[in-house]
Amino acid sequence: MFRIGTFVLHLFQKGVEAEKRAISFLSKLRNELQTDKPVTPLEDELPDAALWNQYLDYQRNLSNGNGGPSWFQSPWLYVECYMYRRIHAALAQNPPIDNFDVFKEGKAQNFFESQEAVIALCTYFQELLKNIKDLDEKQLQEELFKLLQVSLWGNKCDLSFSAGEDSSQKSSPLQSLENMIPYILVNDMEKLWSLLVNAKKRNTEKSNVRVDIILDNAGFELVSDLVLADFLLSSKLADEVHFHGKSIPWYVSDTTKHDFNWTIKQLQSANHMWMSRCGINWEGNLKKGVWVYRDHMFWTLPHDFSSMAEVAPDLYADLQKSNLLLFKGDLNYRKLTGDRKWEYTVPFHQALNKFHPAPLCSLRTLKSDTQAGLKPGQGEQIQASEPEWMVNGKYGVVQFDAAL
Ligand SMILES: O=P(O)(O)OC[C@H]1O[C@](O)(CO)[C@@H](O)[C@@H]1O
Numbered sequence: 001m002f003r004i005g006t007f008v009l010h011l012f013q014k015g016v017e018a019e020k021r022a023i024s025f026l027s028k029l030r031n032e033l034q035t036d037k038p039v040t041p042l043e044d045e046l047p048d049a050a051l052w053n054q055y056l057d058y059q060r061n062l063s064n065g066n067g068g069p070s071w072f073q074s075p076w077l078y079v080e081c082y083m084y085r086r087i088h089a090a091l092a093q094n095p096p097i098d099n100f101d102v103f104k105e106g107k108a109q110n111f112f113e114s115q116e117a118v119i120a121l122c123t124y125f126q127e128l129l130k131n132i133k134d135l136d137e138k139q140l141q142e143e144l145f146k147l148l149q150v151s152l153w154g155n156k157c158d159l160s161f162s163a164g165e166d167s168s169q170k171s172s173p174l175q176s177l178e179n180m181i182p183y184i185l186v187n188d189m190e191k192l193w194s195l196l197v198n199a200k201k202r203n204t205e206k207s208n209v210r211v212d213i214i215l216d217n218a219g220f221e222l223v224s225d226l227v228l229a230d231f232l233l234s235s236k237l238a239d240e241v242h243f244h245g246k247s248i249p250w251y252v253s254d255t256t257k258h259d260f261n262w263t264i265k266q267l268q269s270a271n272h273m274w275m276s277r278c279g280i281n282w283e284g285n286l287k288k289g290v291w292v293y294r295d296h297m298f299w300t301l302p303h304d305f306s307s308m309a310e311v312a313p314d315l316y317a318d319l320q321k322s323n324l325l326l327f328k329g330d331l332n333y334r335k336l337t338g339d340r341k342w343e344y345t346v347p348f349h350q351a352l353n354k355f356h357p358a359p360l361c362s363l364r365t366l367k368s369d370t371q372a373g374l375k376p377g378q379g380e381q382i383q384a385s386e387p388e389w390m391v392n393g394k395y396g397v398v399q400f401d402a403a404l
C-alpha cells in the first residue's frame with residue numbers, strides 16, 4: 001500500500017514538473033511570436049525535425065538580405081504551421097505528458113455540441129441504406145450530391161477559424177442544402193459523379209475503385225466525411241476508402257488517429273439506434289479492411305503539396321493508386337495552391353503547380369484569401385457586395401482537377 005502511494009506521488013510530481021516545463025516552453029514561444037523574433041531551428045529529436053530545419057534553410061535563402069524568416073515577415077502558411085509544430089514540441093519532449101493532445105477537449109466539445117446534427121445525419125443515412133439497392137442512377141446521383149454538400153458545409157465547423165469558440169453544427173445538416181447552392185462558387189459535383197460512374201463501369205475484379213479522403217476537422221465535419229465514405233461503399237461507387245489524418249495535434253481541430261477511433265467508438269456506444277448502427281458498421285469497415293486509416297508526417301510539414309513528390313515520394317506513390325482524392329478544408333486548399341494570391345481566374349490545374357497524383361477534388365469553405373478557377377468577374381462581383389467573402393466561411397467550392 002505504502003509502495004503504491006509513493007509511486008503515485010512520484011508520478012504526480014513528475015507530471016507537475018513536466019507541465020511546468022511545457023508552460024515555460026509555450027510562454028517562450030508566445031514571446032517570440034509577439035515580438036517578431038527570428039524563426040529558430042527545432043531543437044527536439046522528433047522524426048520530422050530535420051525536414052523542418054531544412055525548410056527553414058530554404059526560407060532563409062528565399063529571404064536573402066531581408067534578415068531571414070521571422071514571425072511577421074515570413075509566409076503565413078509557414079509560420080502558422082511552425083507554431084503548431086512548436087506547440088507539439090512543448091508537450092512531446094516532456095514525458096509523462098508527451099502524448100497529451102492540448103486540443104482534445106475542444107474537439108470533444110464540438111462533437112457533443114453537434115449531437116443533434118449527428119443524429120439527424122445518421123438517421124437520414126440509415127433510412128437511405130434501407131432501400132439503396134433499389135435506387136436508380138439518377139437517385140444515387142442526387143444522394144451523392146447531398147452527402148457531398150453536407151461534407152462541404154461540415155467544413156464550417158473548425159476550431160482554429162473560430163479561435164476555439166463554439167463552431168458546432170446546430171441545425172439539421174440536410175435541411176437548407178438547396179438554399180446554399182448559390183454559395184458554392186465552383187461546383188464540379190457532376191464531374192465527380194461521371195468519374196465514379198465510369199470507374200465503376202470499368203472496374204474488374206482485379207482493380208478496386210479506391211477513393212481517398214484527406215481529412216480535415218474532427219467533430220461534425222469528420223462524421224459528415226464518414227457518412228460520405230459509407231455511402232460510396234454502400235452504393236458500390238467505390239470498393240475502398242482510405243482516410244488520411246494528422247500524426248500530431250494540428251490547427252486545433254484537425255483529426256488524429258485518436259480522434260478518428262474515438263469518434264467511431266462514441267457513435268457505437270451512443271444511446272441512439274441509428275448513431276450506434278453507423279458506429280458499428282464503420283468499425284466493421286475498418287476490420288474488413290475496406291476502410292483504411294493512415295497518417296504521414298508530410299501532412300504536418302510546412303511544405304505545399306507541389307513538393308510532395310520530392311519530400312514524401314512514398315506518400316505520393318500511394319496517392320497515385322487512388323481513383324479519386326477528396327481534399328477537405330481550407331488548409332488543404334492553401335497547400336494545394338501554394339497559398340498564393342492567384343488571380344481568381346487562373347485555372348485550378350495551374351495553381352496546383354504539377355501536383356497531380358490522381359484525379360482530385362477540394363471540398364472547402366473559404367476562410368483564407370486564396371482562390372483560383374473562378375469565372376471572369378465572379379470574384380469581383382461578390383467582393384463588391386460582400387468584402388469578407390474569402391474569409392467568412394460562407395462560401396465554398398467543390399473544385400475538381402483531372403490528373404495529367
Ligand atoms: O480547418 P480548415 O478548414 O483547414 O481551416 C483552417 C483555417 O483556419 C485558419 O487557421 C484561420 O483562419 C487558417 O489558417 C486555416 O486555413
Ligand SMILES: [Mn+2]
Nearest residue numbers: 158216217251
Ligand atoms: Mn482544420
